[in-house]
Amino acid sequence: MSDLPKPDEFLDTIDHKPPPKGWMDTPTQIKPGMYCYASNPKSVEYVGLPNARQWNPLDDDWGLPENWRQILHEGFKERLDRFRSIKVFMDICVRCGACADKCHFFIGTGDPKNMPVLRAELLRSVYRNDFTTVGKIFGRLNGSRKMTLDVLKEWWYYLFQCTECRRCSVFCPYGIDTAEITIMGRELLNLLGLNIDWIATPVANCYRTGNHLGIQPHAYKDMLDFFVDDIEEVTGVRVEPSFNKKGADVLFITPSGDVFADPGTYTAMGYLILFHYLKDMGLDITWSTYASEGGNFGFFTSHEMMKRLNSKMYAEAKRLGVKWILGGECGHMWRVIHQYMDTMNGPADFMETPVSPITGTRFENAASTKMVHIAEFLADLIKHGKLNLDPSRNDHLKVTYHDSCNPARGMGLLDEPRYVIQNVCNHFYEMPPNTIREQTFCCGSGSGLNAGEDMELRMAGGLPRANAVKYVHEKHGVNMLSCVCAIDRAVLPALMEYWVPEVDVTGLCELVANALIIPGEKKKTTDLRGEDLPGMEDEDV
């Protein structure tokens, strides 16, 4: 963070006017602060991906295999044959420019190659040259160019400046989805071993230990046990989570980030409290150390890697013999579950259509995949009056809600979390309409870009989100940004600290747990963070 200019100076450097020279003639410079470090060869090797070696993006020599052009060409062809999306998206863009200023990275950097249309053109130009007759004949006039090392470096640089948030796709008259293009582009780069380490190493970790952070089973249990102690300290209630329990009704899977770092840890405590509360009402739920990761950085590597990591969810559900799976708060995890999991690793016919043991509600919307989002589960509980809530315990918070990209634009989970928040908080304020729901702005660090070394990129990409938070902060005094995504919880604090330092970040379940009146609890004087509850400290005095 220390390398960053002051926010005011940062803003002054953003210029959205493109340079006079055409983009094909503007060579790409890989700038420190704007990229993530190259993948660690050990991680690449562990999961058996090609061309594991030490390399540095700033070097001229990227250690590519001799026939790298051929590998790319064949890989491209294979993907065109497998995915209609990419084939259609390569062909039909009319370059109307509607997407141009919708990308948070373009808004925050002003770099024209961060306009979604140009990001796609980086690939399209090569596609035209390699796969279309007209492109071969007319060359540059038709926007075609040959694949060169410079083009490859440009691909790498800009495909890792896209968080696959799909905001551009909302505005495109043909629904062209840059996420889809970035996903394919990164798959191609991975054929040459050109991943970033913040993706490659979590992938290898997840493959081995079941979670991105590489937490081994005993340590995972230890971490949750710490939370159990913390919870007891605040509430006086001792919760007892079960692990790898065969015959449980429900398997719970959430991103490992939340057991590891604040403020996600408070969300994890929220889960523990909620499950404890519901235990007597009939919820038999277990955590798993094997499937201890909801998120899926394989999704940022390739479709195949996504499938390999995701397979653990159904495998574990089958092994434990659960009836259905409950999923915690996470962004891209839910896109994978909602749009890919059943197709990749299903059918999940060994489970049952999820039924809430407390309310009896059948989650018909998850009838096939058999996995329910915790916000859906909570909303149903609250609607049926099953939670004893005291929203005034959150009165010290003025809350706004950040729709995570993937649940918003790859699922449509918009009103469930809002319903929950409005039942556990008395002060809720929406950010401006062009920045929420399906038009929500990315945190700027999604899709594996939440490293430390690309902080400048993250602050740029997060600018539109931060600016909207700033708006409600100034207008309504908002001091808490809630979200349903573990990456958000990991990255938004840094973003807020830089752009809107007065605002903190929380998960949904932390808010719920703070408002929840647990049978047998002691008189609470603080919230889960150990911060004094308003009014309560007075009574104590």
Place this chain on the structure above:
Amino acid sequence: MSKQTQVYDKEIVFAGLAVFLIIVTFPFWYNLVLGKAASAPVPELTKEAKAAKTCVLPAAEMKSEHMRILDVWRHSVVRQVKRVYTTPDGRDFEMSLTNSCLECHYNKTEFCDKCHTYASVDPYCWDCHIDNPKEIK
């Protein structure tokens, strides 16, 4: 991928393409099924018209410009009280659909309508000129 010849979502894709084909080939099958075997119409000249040999302008010019001339005539008469039209070769005509044009071309069905119908033109002359066609009398 081995199955390169396969078309996915066949039903809907081919149904869509069939609709496309039906639409773009509309003129071909429409004329075959519903079309009249009419050849290009030739307006019939009355004996008065034949006798006059030329209209106010040469026939070719009249073909493409008569609507403009009539419009200008109406404008001259109604707005400028100018009633006489002098042709480029020095002949004078009263600017009047009824009294000049229809003098010769009183056979509206055989003269006017033939081409108008063919070219799908629906002139508004007859909205007002109800004294026509003279052929009725």
Place this chain on the structure above:
Amino acid sequence: MNENYMFSLMAVILLFLLAVLGVDGFGLYSFFGIFVPYLSFAVFVGFFLYRVIGWARSPVPFRIPTTCGQGKSLPWIKHAPIDNPSTTGGVVVRMLLEIVLFRSLFRNVKLQFRERGAKIFYDWELWLWIAALAFHWAFFAVVVRHLRFFTEPTPGFVKFFEYMDSFFRVEILTDVVQIGLPAMFISGFVLLVAVVYLLLRRMFIPKVKYISLSSDYFPLFLIIAIAVSGILMRYVSKVDIVSVKAFTLSLVKLSPALPEGVGTIFYVHLFLVCVLLVYFPFSKLMHMGGVFMSPTRNLANNTRMKRHVNPWNYPVDVHTYEEYEEEFRDKMIEAGLPVEKGE
């Protein structure tokens, strides 16, 4: 980036000269009047089908609709059946609105940095939507109107279009300009104005200029040339439309007979239209077919309700629980975690 539009402009001028020279200079009437139209129509239809079938040869392995509203979940949560359709019916409505009204483009906003970026605004920006809608609908109306040249008798719906199109009676009668009859068809002018706007925005809005290729300018110049030649033919340098219709009818009746005494401008107009037809399937204009094929719009968001099958789904290497337990068994036992192969 001047070279991009200069090249396209030159190309259209060249094509224009080609037609003039071919017809006036060399008298290649049957080439420009018969051969080229048949060829271009065949190319258009043939390659249009080829391109769409080409797309359809790739499967849609995953259902990836972009959801633009509340998904269907709990029965009491109000769901957005069009923006986030869960049924085929919803998808049909969504696609219809997309194709007929350009719904996504309607959302367009324009980025504005105020106070040096401290305040960021996203203002509703409708000009692109208006121009795009005007352009496409006017083009459609013009095409339908032209059916009068290709059908005998002229069908009622074509007459209806003509009637609507000439609804506004425009009359300019001076010594120089005399417009009033034939009646003015508004669609031709709307088309021209819209396409000129689309061109100017490409030439002068810096961001759009930056992303524009020659292949973006070419169809715009071409359509401008087509519209201008058509408008000239109707209002200024008039042609004998009875002869024209006899000719166009002869084309669609497959017994082509060249017209007599129809001016060069007609051949120019016809040739440029033929060029557009040939250019169409090889260019971005294929968005006409592609918009129907876009998996982010044409699929229902019912992926957790119904299983969708990926035709090429293949088995992958996974790290099984057994392998996992094998590696960590001792630690798991020590931590009190249940194991499959105990002690």
